[in-house]
Amino acid sequence: MHPMLNIAVRAARKAGNLIAKNYETPDAVEVNQKGSNDFMTNVDRDVERLIIEVIRKSYPHHSIVTEESGELAGEDQDIQWVIDPLDGTTNFIKRLPHFSVSIAVRIKGRTEVAVVYDPMRNELFTAVRGQGAQLNGYRLRGNIARDLDGTILATGFPFKTKQHAPAFINVVAKLFTQCADFRRTGCAALDLAYVAAGRVDGYFEIGLKPWDFAAGELLVREAGGLVTDFTGGHGYMHSGNLVAGNPRVVKSLLFSMRDELSEALKR
Structure with missing residues (x-):
């Protein structure tokens, strides 16, 4: 060890x-x-x-x-x-x-x-x-879902940054028509661990702090998944805006979220 x-x-x-x-x-x-x-x-x-x-x-x-x-x-x-x-x-x-x-x-x-x-x-x-x-x-090996059809997505409401509520609700509404269901458990570290374990297929959240996701991010990556910001880059260390899942799920999430994001969430 x-x-x-x-x-x-x-x-x-x-x-x-x-x-x-x-x-x-x-x-x-x-x-x-x-x-x-x-x-x-x-x-x-x-x-x-x-x-x-x-x-x-x-x-x-x-x-x-x-x-x-x-x-x-x-x-x-x-x-x-x-x-x-x-x-x-x-x-x-x-x-x-x-x-x-x-x-x-x-x-x-x-x-x-x-x-x-x-x-x-x-x-x-x-x-x-x-x-x-x-x-x-x-x-652990993450899920092998090919797109959002039939997936369970995890998220967290931006309760500390409610100025992002309209964009967040729009994103959820759009994704809900494409996935099977949502989970919102109130623990970002476990959400990411569950992505790594295949218990949920994808995850996104606004405005996390490094201590919320630093460990979970590596779990997802080492289980074969991908972690990006809302534009597919690596700016999440600073913005705290995170998308995680297997590469295909992340690609589908980013594509679906793109048109609903406010300018503030694209940075």
């Missing part, structure tokens, strides 16, 4: 145990509002602290980027751990058991290691660049 994957798995499992423990004691969960429709809990903070502790023990000089603490610069700027301690916080708060820990390692700007862990189902999705993606040790 890749040594950094080993540490990422250890951190994710410890974090998942802490999340599951807190899930059983909802009265001890403190909720704060960070921004419009954006929440965090004491569990997010505690889990983040635990993950950082595990990483620092083995790699004290690496840099770390987390959802709650921002960038923690280390002596080694070339290696960066990108962490979402609890992706799906709203689900956790509402006691809807669908959330995950997401950990990615980027070396010189390329994601090399990815872990997405669902503690409620004990499902561990892992990937190392060039070595494929796995779920609990079994190799």
Whole structure:
């Protein structure tokens, strides 16, 4: 096993145990509002602290980027751990058991290691660049759908950027006439992991942050899929506008979405 994957798995499992423990004691969960429709809990903070502790023990000089603490610069700027301690916080708060820990390692700007862990189902999705993606040790291959006919698509509403609502609703309306159905689960990391596992055929979302998709992106790629921005390029690292699926599904998604996008979403 890749040594950094080993540490990422250890951190994710410890974090998942802490999340599951807190899930059983909802009265001890403190909720704060960070921004419009954006929440965090004491569990997010505690889990983040635990993950950082595990990483620092083995790699004290690496840099770390987390959802709650921002960038923690280390002596080694070339290696960066990108962490979402609890992706799906709203689900956790509402006691809807669908959330995950997401950990990615980027070396010189390329994601090399990815872990997405669902503690409620004990499902561990892992990937190392060039070595494929796995779920609990079994190799993943994405879906082989040839176009949108019969596909299940996953997405997330742009609840933090509601100025994009009209374009988003137009895109959904158009795609709904071509696919079989939609899923909207409230956890981007698991959406991408499910694309890698073939549980959903394609995925798109507006305005994600790097910690939402850094690990999931590598899972999709290593399962034979494609990840692009809304124009088929690689600008999603900055825009957070993401399309994922097998190459044919992505091509069909981009073609169908093209005429419904606002100018802001084409950048």
